Structure formats: C-alpha cells, structure tokens
Amino acid sequence: MQTLARARSLRIFPPAAARPPGDGLPLAERRRAMATIAIAVAMSVLDSAIANIALPSIAHELHVTPAASIWVVNSYQLAVTVSLLPLAALGDILGYRRVYWVGLAVFTAASAACALTQSLPVLIGARVIQGFGGAGIMSVNTALVRFIFPRDQLGRGIGFNAFIVAVSSATGPSIAAAILSVASWHWLFAVNVPLGAVALWYGARVLPATPQSGHRFDLAGAALNAATLGLLMISVDAFGRGESPGLAAAGIAAAVGFGVWLVHRARAMTAPLLPVDLFRRPVFALSVGTSICSFMAQTLVYVALPFLFEDVGHHSQIATGLLMTPWPLIVVVIAPIAGRLSDRSSPGLLGAMGLGVMTIGMALLFAMPSQAGWADIAWRMAVCGFGFGFFQSPNNRLLLGSAPPERSGGASGMLSTARLLGQTAGSAVVALTFGLSGVTGTGIAGGVRLALLVGLISSGIATAISLLRLRELRPAT
Secondary structure: OHHHHHHHHOOOOOOOOOOOOOOOOOHHHHHHHHHHHHHHHHHHHHHHHHHHHHHHHHHHHOOOOHHHHOHHHHHHHHHHHHHHHHHHHHHHHHOHHHHHHHHHHHHHHHHHHHHHOOOHHHHHHHHHHHHHHHHHHHHHHHHHHHHHOOHHHHHHHHHHHHHHHHHHHHHHHHHHHHHHHHOOOHHHHHOHHHHHHHHHHHHHHHOOOOOOOOOOOOHHHHHHHHHHHHHHHHHHHHHHHOOOHHHHHHHHHHHHHHHHHHHHHHOOOOOOOOOHHHHOOHHHHHHHHHHHHHHHHHHHHHHHHHHHHHHHOOOOHHHHHHHHOHHHHHHHHHHHHHHHHHOOOOHHHHHHHHHHHHHHHHHHHHOOOOOOOHHHHHHHHHHHHHHHHHHHHHHHHHHHHOOOHHHHHHHHHHHHHHHHHHHHHHHHHHHHHHHHHHHHOOHHHHHHHHHHHHHHHHHHHHHHHHHHHHHHHOOOO
C-alpha cells in the first residue's frame, strides 16, 4: 500500500478518470493500451514455455540433476497458481491498473535476478518471485480489457488477448531455441528486462483507471487459497508420477479440507476472494467448467503426443515440433475471428459449436494409427485447433461478461485459475496413463492411446456443459 501511494505521489500513474463500465477507451487510446497488455501477456506466457526448453542447459551449467532442474518450471507455476485469486481480489480493491503495473514491475525485476544468478536455489527463488509478478499480470488482464473496449466490442478485445496467448505459446519453443543457439540460458530471462521497462513506462500512461471496491483484503482467505491450490497441484503431480501414493493421497485430502473451509468462509462474504458469489450465476459456473475440461483435453494432447511421435514414430524433436504446430497455428487465426463473431452472435452457441468440432478432432486423434503419416496427423491437429480456437474467445467473453463490472477482477482471476487447473490435471493424467501402460504392458503407445481417450471424454463433457448454457441464455418468455 505504501509503495502504491508513493508511486502515485511520484506521478508514476498520471491522473485518469475512471470511465463508466463498458464505455471503453477512444480508438487511439484503446490501441495503445492493448499494445501494452500484449507485451506483458506475451512475456508471462513465453516465460512458461521457454523455461522448459532451457532445463537441460540449466542443469548442465549449474551442475544439478535434471530432476532438480524441473523446479525452475514448477516453482513458477506454483507461485502463479496460488496467487492468481488473491491478486485478482486485490485488483477489485485497489484498481486493476495498479495491480497489473506492480505485477509487471515485480516480473521484470525478477527476470533480471534470474538472468544474473549462478545458483539453482537462487534461481528457484527468483522464479517464485517472477511467478507472483506473472500472476499480477494474468489475474487482471482480462478485467482491464473490459474497461478498454466498449461493451459491444468486448469479444474483439478478448479475441485479441487469446491471439497473443496463442502466438506466444506457439512461438515460445522456437524463440527459446533461437536464443540458446547464440547465447546462454541467462538471456532467456534477460530479454524481459527492456521489454518490461517499455511496457511499464507505457502502461502507466495509457491503461485506464478502474473503480475501486473499498473492501478489505481477506488474508485468511488468501492463506486458505494457497494451501488448497498449492497442495492440490503438488499432490496431483506426485500422484500422477507414482511418487509416494499414500503421501500424495493425504495431500489431496488435505487440499479438499482446506478448500471446503475456504468455500464455507466465502459464502458469508459479499465479495469473497474465491468468487462463490459469481458461481451462483449459472452461466459463469458453466463457463468455468467448460474451460477446465477443454484445457485438460488440450494438455493431454500436448503432453502425450510427442511421446508417440518420438518413441513410436521415431520422429526427430524438430519434426515433432512441426507436427504439434497446426493446433496453435489454427488458434492464432481463428481466435480473433471467433471473438469478433461473439459480439454479433450468441457466444454460447459459438462456444458449443467450437467444442463440438474439437471433440470430433479428439476422436480423430484417438482413432489415428500409431504410424500415421505427416498429413494424417496435421489435418487432425488442425481440426482440434479450429474447434478450440472457435470456443475459447466466446467462452471467455461469456465468463467475464456474466460478472458485474465491479467483480471483473474475481472473474478474470477465475478464468486464469480454470486454465491452470485444467493444465495441471491434464499433465497428471498423462503421467498416470503412462504408469498404467507399464503395469498392463501396452507400452508408450498404449499410454498415449489411453490419454487421448481421457482427452476425448473430457472434451465431450465440456461440449455437454457448454450446451447447458444455451438454456440459461435463452430469453425469458
């Protein structure tokens, strides 16, 4: 609070009147604001993708085991997961621009620390701090979009946001490989510093001020949220890898207990940290459910198929990367189009149609021969990408638009949390299916096939949930 007050006194945040909800910014200001958001969102998404590529180099240079180096990725993901909802709630209280700006400042400073470190423990600590900064960006970025775009163009703004995420995810491995081909892994983090500095300077001047709720921050709720999601993430991952099943089960049970306690406290609050008030709105609850299931299905494909391509199909890593590209590449094209369409047509219907196509694509992948050719793989991945891209923007528009403007932070935080929960569950399921394939003797191909079956079921459930929204969105007669 003192930091924010001092920042204001130093004119880091120039005065800007909060606009009426849904009024948006004039076109020129809107473009500048979205350019700032694009830089910060791209940085946070890229940092999740490029660190995976650098793990072998980090382990070799810092003289640590590959298993220990994995915490460079896990520490970031864990910090993001446990802090998304608290920072979203802080955005409702203090204003989304402030939380976004401070999160970007923390992310940039932590990136510099990562680039300068020569020790794994220090690197992991810097990654934790970087994760908190990344959560500050991700927790309120869609809430800011709601105040940047007019109400009747919200889908366009969300579609642009999805476009940036898709481009960053698709190009992350290639960017990391290009940097590592000419420099050390430290530069993967160092490149964030000048980009962050530009976004900080620009963001303080072009991002809109937003209303502040004035509610008190729920410290106990934040602690319970961290215990629930942190234990759940660690325990599910350990369970999927077959590490200490009893301890993992105990961790999941403890997470459920903390979660029940968190929900019980939240039900008595007007604007709780865990937005149970928003879950009373059927469209919001259903949209969160579709998001979790769809991201779980996507992650099952992204994690499992490379094993099929490399271990069974004997493709190189470069070939595997190319075979995985059609999905995100199609999302890059389709997501902005779907966002624009959702401003003029029923987002619920568009989302259901997209998920239906994605489910068909998942079925095609499940039925695909183990030794399928490049063309057979590519068009199936493209079908999945088309469906996922057609679903994502309308779904996010519905999720955010179903919340009152003053609860945009809670909705934005839940949107990102749903994505992370789906991705965590998907990764754990892949590990579990591979473990079962070893027990049954079906090998890698059997494990991948089982993972794809779970992904098909998950996508089908998401489609069914999305169709339920049509009933809720039907005009009353």
